[in-house]
Amino acid sequence: MILHAAALIVTGTAGFLLGGVAGAAAGVGACAVVLIARRRLGARNTAVVPTPMKPRQFSAADIADVVERLEDIARERNWSLGKRFDIARMACEYPTMTIEDLERRYDSRQKATPDP
Secondary structure, eight states: OHHHHHHHHHHHHHHHHHHHHHHHHHHHHHHHHHHHHHHHHHHHHSOOOOOOOOOOOOOHHHHHHHHHHHHHHHHHHTOOHHHHHHHHHHHHHOTTSOHHHHHHHHHHHHHHSOOO
16 A cells, blocks of 8 residues: 555656646556556456355264164165264265265275274
């Protein structure tokens, strides 16, 4: 802001020395137009930082409800109890993901962690 004011003062002074009052007005007007255009064009080029999402809070009742819905699928696919609860937790965290995507995510995470 101070630099913008300094630029306007310098431009106005130079315009006054070269063309009097009309030159100062033209210089300050041209400088203001350049500063405004630069600011508006610069605002388009800046990256927008997304606001961090607040983690979704879920209760044990939510997990129990999801576990009941997943019970048939778990029996068909022979999931362990740990896998059932992990996928139920993930289903609460990511309610828009399909069961297949959740299982794929679970399996890829299990393969990425070394066995102790």
